[in-house]
Amino acid sequence: MIRSSAFANKSYAILGLARSGMATLEALHASGARILAWDTREDLREAAKDKAIIADPLEADLSDYDAVIVSPGVPLNTHPIRDKAADDGVPIIGDIELFAHARRSLPPHRVVGITGTNGKSTTTALLHHIIQSSAIPTHMGGNIGLPILSQNPLPAGGIYVLELSSYQIDLTQSLDCDISILLNISPDHLDRYDSFHAYAAAKARLFDMMSADHMAIISGSDEKSQLIIAHLREEGRIKKIADLSAAAATGQENWPSLQGPHNLQNAIVAASAAHSLGLSEQQIRAALASFRGLPHRMERIAKANGVLFVNDSKATNPASSGPALGAYPKIHWIVGGLPKSDDLKECEPYYKNIVHAYTIGDAGPRFGELLSPHMPVEPCEMMLTAVQQAAANAKPGEVVLLSPACASFDQFKDFEARGDCFRCAVKSVIDNDQIGTATGGSVS
Template identity: 60%
Template sequence: MITSPRFAGQRFAVLGLARSGLASVASLVAGGAEVTVWDNREEARNALADVATVADPLNLDLTGFAGVVVSPGVPLNRHPIAAHAAAFGVPVIGDIELFAAIRADLPPHRVVGITGTNGKSTTTALVHHLCQVAGLPTRMGGNIGLPVLGEAALPAGGVYVLELSSYQIDLTHNLACDVAVLINLSPDHLDRYDGYAGYMAAKARLLAMQHAGQTAIFGRGDADTLAIATQVAAARGTADVRIPDPAALSGQAGWPSLQGPHNLQNAAIAVAVAQALGIDEGVWRAGLASFVGLAHRMERVAESHGVLFVNDSKATNPASTAPALAAFPRIHWICGGLPKADNLDECVPAFGHVVAAYTIGEAGPLFADILAPYMPVTRSEMLCEAVRQAMHASQPGDVIMLSPACASFDQFRDFEARGEAFRDIVTSLIADRATAGTVPPAGAC
């Protein structure tokens, strides 16, 4: 784990004991801090009773505490912990702020921080991969699901690649990234902010924490991101600002896991990061070709009878599904779930790529009505039926894609469970077809 003796004798409260909370407790305790922990789940509290004091920080006099470390999932605009800590002059921080405090005690290194509304995880994983291909010691962490404090510290010359959500940035005050990235912006998480402007300002703070001479990289796909790039350039000078042009990056046909216009932008940004880190073109081009995408994000699951099966279960809103539909010319589109919007407007420009749609879940009837004027629609209801029906209708060269444009919670625990179900269904139906010589009939799922 990453820790520091600078925590010795300091007092911290940790609220929320999921992955980042547990890593924070371990790092603080190892550094000699006195830690008080709390979680709504009794079993989570009990698991740490032997290493920390168990008490709700809302009931504590926080005088003398160095900080309250909260989970990014705690809504600071509604949870009373923010006001309670402020009454004692105690900062509310996250695990990334603890990492920022530790940096001076680590071997010389660089940090790449990546944020944006969509594409963060793919870009983070790609930058990490390019560093690995270049032979740079590297760790990946943050919102991608790997708490950075739980990772082993890197030797000198290492690169920490961090995916950062707006929630994590809200809890961070001193992370000066050597390279900071803002991929794109569109309305999201507005229940946590004072409108879209508040959400944009939260993202922009990642750039504001940088120092002069550090590199700021921006996507060019939307006006709001470019407006922030202009502000940063005006404040710090254009030498620090890079806005890579995806159209200038050749070779995408040779990068199997980076198809579609959104992934071309992700690749262009990752290349700009690689260049800022001093990685040569021959190295990053080899890395683009060898990159294997993340699970549930345009994941190539299988190919059978000339048909490619793609798991894009992470696409939980229309804005993230739209570029997936633009990635292939002939798509059998499986969509639906728990809707986040009552329209699919952002997907309309790519409807010409859809051969047929198969609607599932709670949004199924709504989506079927929206899509019927544009394409053939089958009201499948269940994921297994949708895959089976798409297999019956597909022909060589087609793509069967799960890109739901919806949350998963009507039928699945989370988007990972939905994507894993898709994988399992595809594998089973392909095996059954190999045995029987045809796609199983209705009801065979």
Template identity: 55%
Template sequence: MIVSPAWKGKRFAVLGLARSGRATVEALLAAGAEVLAWDAKPEAREPFAGRVALADPLEADLTGYDGVVVSPGVPLNTHPIKPHAMSFGVPVIGDIELFAQARAHLPPHKVVGITGTNGKSTTTALVHHILKTAGVPTTMGGNIGLPILEQKPLPKGGVFVLELSSYQIDLTFSLDCDVAVLLNVTPDHLDRYDGDFEAYAASKARLFEMQTREGCAVCRAQDWWHDQKIGAKAGGKYLEVFDDVFHQWQGLPDAIGILEQSRWKALQGPHNLQNAEAAIAVGFVLELSAQQIRDGLETYPGLPHRMERVAEIFGVAYVNDSKGTNTAASAPALAAFENIHWIVGGLAKEPGPQGLLGECEAELGHVKAAYTIGKAGPVFAELLEGRVPVKRSETLDQAVIDAANEAVSGDTVLLSPACASFDQFRDFEERGEAFRAAVKRLAA
């Protein structure tokens, strides 16, 4: 558990007692803080009965509190907790901000923060794997893995690798990353920013603005970087525009030798090349050798639900890309394969039917047939009919059966829905598990 003596004797309210909320309460209590906690679900509150004050912060007098800690899932643009806390002059923060406050009391270490609309989970896990393979003490957290405050402090020389969503950055004010990475910025989650893409992009950029002059910032969204003049705002001393990074390192020959994507079994497709380039850049900043980076790339096992090869049945590959929850995420998956039987649909994120295909439209040449599911299925079917053969499968189970009936050896059945899952599933993980189960039934 990560704790800080800076919290001792201070007062915090914690709203939301899911994984990160539970870890936050435990860390604050261990540090000697006074905690007010609340969750709408009685079963979530039960473990803390008699240990903290249980009351809704929205109904509490927050005078004298040092912070209200909320889950990243709380929509700050619509939830009343922010104006209520502000009326008492109390900041609304997240567990990443508490981690930032605790850093001064941890053994000397470094932090790599990774954000972007797409690819941040893969890049975070890849950087963590490269470091671990190289023998560097490391852990990953933030928007991936265990809550950061629940994890053990790293020994001297360790590296914390954090995946950071814009929601988490919105709740963070003092995280000075040794290396901050922005992979890309495309429209997503705009409901949280009142439809304002620039506000969403500015949220991502705050990761750089929190850096001091000792940090390194890496960004591959070049046009956006220059248009927004983020380089002038960022605190990092060694700003590298990402596409040029390999031209600025003295180890350029080694860097070029590393880029052997055919050897990276879990990192196929042009999007994964970009993710790998980001990880390579981080490795060089952290002074890993080319061989250490190469070893990590070649042994990286991949993430569940992201370009995950589930099975091969009669020569047909079945690939689970349930994490493709918007068109910008699904387009690279379509680009990575040929002869695709594409399972698409769910709860659409893109506005209006004309924007539904988004970046996937440019990759339709890779699609042999499409199988539409979920709430957005009929609209996808209308957009695709006449361009590729379409089957209105409606459910994921039926889509797997329909695709299996049409696919031949050498084809790929790809679940990359370009949509959120919430119309038919709890989350993208449950959708991916359902795909795995359906494929397993084919092989039975």
């Protein structure tokens, strides 16, 4: 774990003891901090009792504490901790801000921060893979992988690659990234922000924390991303700004886990960052070819009877599903869940690639109405039914793609559980030889 003299003899209150909260507790305790900790789960409070005072920060006097540390999942727009901390004059921060505080005590290193609405996880994992493949010490953390404070410090010359959600940036004030990356901005998480503008402003704060001589990379062609580029150039403080919104690259056919227009953009961004870090073109292209992707993100899980099955359960909004539909020419699309919008506009440019759609979850009826004028639609409601019918209809050379364009919480605890269900359903249809068994048009 990361221990730092920056935390010694200081006092912190931790609200939330799940993954990042427990890692924070361990790092602060090992660094000699005084800690108050709380979670609604009794087992987590029990696990923390030897390292912290167990008390609810909403009921404690926090006026002599250095900070309140909350999980990114705590909704600061509605949670009473925001007013409590303000009344007691204590800042609210997250584990990424603690990492920023610890950096001076770590061996010399560089940090790449990656944010955006879609593509963060893939780009973070890809850049980490490129660096690792080039034999440079690196850790991946933030909104992906292990909490950054739980990982051992890198040796001198190491590179930390951090995926940063808007929630994490909200809780960070001093993370000076050597390279800050914004992939794109589309409406999302609007239950946590007053407006789309406020959500975009949260993303843009990553650049506000940068030193003037560090690198900004922005790849989105969307309006908000382009406005941020224009603002950075007009402000003139950051000198190195790369607009990759119109950038192109060759060789994608050699990168099996990076198919589709969105993954081409992710690859372009990761390659640009890798070049800025001093890696060669040969190192980068070899790593692009060997990258194996992330679970639940355009994950090729099986191929049987000439039909490819792809798990893109992490596509929780239409802006993420749209480019996935551009990855293959003949798709049996499983779509639906808990909708984040009433339309599928970002998917419309790719309708020509869809052979048949299969709707599931709460969004099923509405999505059926939207899609039926453009393609055959089968209302399925449940995942197993959708996979069975898609497999039965699919022909050699076609793809069964789960890319829901929705949150998972109507039927599953998270997108991982949804993707695992898809995987099990695919195994079932393969084991029972149900691929290509339809005898007519749609299966009833």
